[in-house]
Amino acid sequence: MNTQDRKPRIAISVGDINGIGYEIIVKSLKDKNILDFFTPVIFGSTKHLNHFKNLVKEESIQFFGINSADKAVDRKINVVNLWKEPVQMEFGKATEISGRMAFESLKAAAEAVKNGDCDVLVTAPINKKNIQSEEFNFPGHTEYLGDVWGGNPLMFLVTDTLKVSLVTQHIPLKEVSEQITKEGIVQKIKALHDSLKLDFGVRKPKIAVLGLNPHSGDNGLLGSEEQEIIVPAIQTVYEQGILVFGPYAADSFFNPTNLEMFDAVLGMYHDQALIPFKTLCFEDGVNYTASLPFVRTSPDHGVAYDIAGKGIADETSFREALYTAVSIYEKRKEYKDLTSNVLKTRELKPERER
Structure with missing residues (x-):
């Protein structure tokens, strides 16, 4: 056949x-x-x-x-x-x-x-x-x-209503900050954008990016990764025509209003994105x-x-x-x-x- x-x-x-x-x-x-x-x-x-x-x-x-x-x-x-x-x-x-x-x-x-x-x-x-x-x-x-x-x-957890992906995947938590780079974030955002178009038929994907530190670093008070790495990565990709926004504080992001605004969420490490995903979508994720x-x-x-x-x-x-x-x-x-x-x-x- x-x-x-x-x-x-x-x-x-x-x-x-x-x-x-x-x-x-x-x-x-x-x-x-x-x-x-x-x-x-x-x-x-x-x-x-x-x-x-x-x-x-x-x-x-x-x-x-x-x-x-x-x-x-x-x-x-x-x-x-x-x-x-x-x-x-x-x-x-x-x-x-x-x-x-x-x-x-x-x-x-x-x-x-x-x-x-x-x-x-x-x-x-x-x-x-x-x-x-x-x-x-x-x-x-x-x-x-x-x-x-x-x-x-690219590890991608999906349902009809929520899709999350990760910059780092199966690594110890103590190694996460070392693995967060501008180039890595840019690559993940582009891969996520392409997958939303190719695999899910989203014509103009809108992506949210989470910060690494509590409160997204609080302007450097709780960490510098947001200002030095994550924001520049987001700006680079945004200037290339991809609708990407952030970094958002992870502890307050996963609410219905935010989730309705975006087609996918990019987290920095495994549990940051997968705990809320599995809490909200465990049965059909x-x-x-x-x-x-x-x-x-x-x-x-x-x-x-x-x-x-x-x-x-x-x-x-x-x-x-x-x-x-x-x-x-x-x-x-x-x-x-x-x-x-x-x-x-x-x-x-x-x-x-x-």
């Missing part, structure tokens, strides 16, 4: 098998209507999946085992069986083998997208510690995909990795070892990640169509003789 005619194929990595990854995957795919919108391709084990199908009493779900992603069939929940004899799951435990399986699933799913067998990637949560190995020496999904797909990934050649999304939560295997995990964020991935994929195609060959020439037919 021509890739232009088939439904979008979503490569799904299963994450840590001892967490809630398999459970939220099964729950998200229980509605048969989703197969009208995309074709799931899960990289894991039908035996593991069937365990959770029984656990959550979703007997109507049927898994279609395939040897490779290029054999995926529309209107089926396809499963590339990576392990013929998968290990017993040990719910709530961070084991070496669950980390290895998480990586094997992620690697296979990412490769399937890169080689064109799948169109987008949705990742279930991993444990960032037990997945570490000689092949995976990264702080998380974001940095790994930047390496294997190529690009300068989606983690999107922008500025890469392919689309990757994930739920905005972790492995949740404390509730793993109990059948009580909420699948809302993972389900939103599936639909968001497809939406961004379609937006990218639409943007490409609108911006390529804008001034197409066409042959003029001679006027008909009267």
Whole structure:
């Protein structure tokens, strides 16, 4: 089948098998209507999946085992069986083998997208510690995909009503101020601006930038980064035609009036932007990795070892990640169509003789 005619194929990595990854995957795919919108391709084990199908009493779900992603069939929940004899799951435990399986699933799913067998990637949560190995020496999904797909990934947390991104990502708090540079902020603002246009169809994005210090430094009283680094970065990009404003004090920014004014918010470090985001949008928030050649999304939560295997995990964020991935994929195609060959020439037919 021509890739232009088939439904979008979503490569799904299963994450840590001892967490809630398999459970939220099964729950998200229980509605048969989703197969009208995309074709799931899960990289894991039908035996593991069937365990959770029984656990959550979703007997109507049927898994279609395939040897490779290029054999995926529309209107089926396809499963590339990576392990013929998968290990017993040990719910709530961070084991070496669950980390290895998480990586094997992620690697296979990412490769399937890169080689064109799948169109987008949705990742279930991993444990960032037990997945570490000689092949995976990264702080998380974001940095790994930047390496294997190529690009300068931008961590982007999104819902319909709130979108936040970061200048620094997974680094210790004590290193944040050292990593804040004018060049880095300029690059992140431009990447955020481009993603809003390309991935979300915002014609003229309006971006808010948060300060680093309390009260945005209080004119240098509480820190000089705003005056010396952040303000010059904002001015540089604003002069290039991008609507960017700030720096705003983080402790008072996240109120309805401010959020309605902007299409996205750029924070300086992880918790500064993600705490308010997850407080306001925990159930339907989606983690999107922008500025890469392919689309990757994930739920905005972790492995949740404390509730793993109990059948009580909420699948809302993972389900939103599936639909968001497809939406961004379609937006990218639409943007490409609108911006390529804008001034197409066409042959003029001679006027008909009267």
